[in-house]
Amino acid sequence: MMENMEDAIQINNLTKTFGTATILNELDFNIPKGKITTILGFSGAGKSTLLKHILGLLHPTSGQIVVLGKDLATLSPVQLREFRRSFGMLFQYAALFDSKTAFGNVAFPLREFTNLGEEEIEKRVSDLLLSVGIKEEAFHRLPSELSGGMRKRVGLARALALSPQIMLYDEPTTGLDPITTKMVNDLIVETHNKNRGMTSIIISHDIKATLEISDFIAFLDRGSIVEYLPVSEFKKSTNPIVQEFLNL
């Protein structure tokens, strides 16, 4: 398949097996640049495995993944690690470093990968934390002293610290109350709109939240994409599995 620069990610005939179990079965689809695409599916459908392939943390049994024009299979481990800095990721439970404060978490990638002075880092971190709605008095709290919603905000600020081209959200609203779910959804849309050209990929099984914020939805079932449509068309899908999911 030709590499199309309008696509942030091209997944070509991707198959992943663990032993005799086929987790991903000849996936073939592209994720457009600058849009919010959600990969939707039941638990165990292979969503997290797909995410790890996109990040280059797992290697395909067969097939190809091209991210921002680069075939991940051609990158050396060192190049792959450097390339991962094009990604930002918000984990399901934020995955904040529990020994660092909110400020320390956001400053971490800047201290690791940039030559910025402490003053500049302080300014950047403050801007990032304020932009995701963290007030100054919470800057020096440890993750254990933050609420679930605040942790997500700090996790998002940390993910945005190196201005990623692709932002990944792993189950961003799972297990949250409706108000926090709305807050996280608004934050995703706001972040996407603020960072022009950024590609956002959401891995979720939360259909309601997904329909509100996505541009495209890919439905993954037992390792295969059974439907991949713009959100307006997805709602009208006649696919029985999608219908079952929509009517839950």
Added chain:
Amino acid sequence: MNVANLGRRYTEKLGAVIINAIDGLGSVSSFGSKFFYWFLKPPFRMKLFMEQMYFIGNKSLFIICLSGAFTGMVMAYQVYFGFKLISVDSLVGPVVSITLARELGPVLTGLIVAGRAGAAMAAQIGTMKVTEQVDALEVMGIDSFQYLAVPRIIAGTLSLPMLSSLFCLVGNVGSYLVGTSALMIDEAVYLSKLGEFMFMEDMTQGVIKAFVFGFVVAVIGTYFGFTVSKGAEGVGRGTNLAVVWGMISVLILDYFLTSFLVHIL
């Protein structure tokens, strides 16, 4: 069930245990060998290394001094009453000192560090693993082994000889105090015999052992941290395995190191 079947079942079980043991040993060795690839590669994270030195070294000082003092004092008593029977009680000092330097110092320090720091390494890394903090490092493009394991392994390897030397020093002081004040051995005799029979090789053997124990305990602690799965239960299991295998490794390695070092030193 006939005898042949019973025999086959037990042979199969024994075989499975041996295969698992070899498999585990291979996994730990492969994990430990990664250290030699990563430890000379930049970036060098001095702050993380110093934090680990502080945790493994400084934070162990009290327990090391306490154990060292009482080990030395108890040994002085035991050796004295044995040696008094053959009228060589003046040799209490060198015997205690050599035993501490060659064996008890490195072995007991290794066991204490395996119980204290090895468990903490497995628990810290294991918790980071199950809460996706390790994944977060990888996604940022940071090698989690280099970031989490390397500083701990270097700190463990360097801390243990220092702790072991301190253990010996405090143990000797304890032995000296008990020997000269409670057992009434003449101070001058105690010290002169110590100088007469204690050699540099005794210290060297202990320090070499301590280096090896420090490396192995840290590798095992970090290995069981990285292999944690299944949430909090997995962290508990990993921590337990790190302590058990850390201690077993120290004891088994001690035998092989002793049999090797007595021939070359």
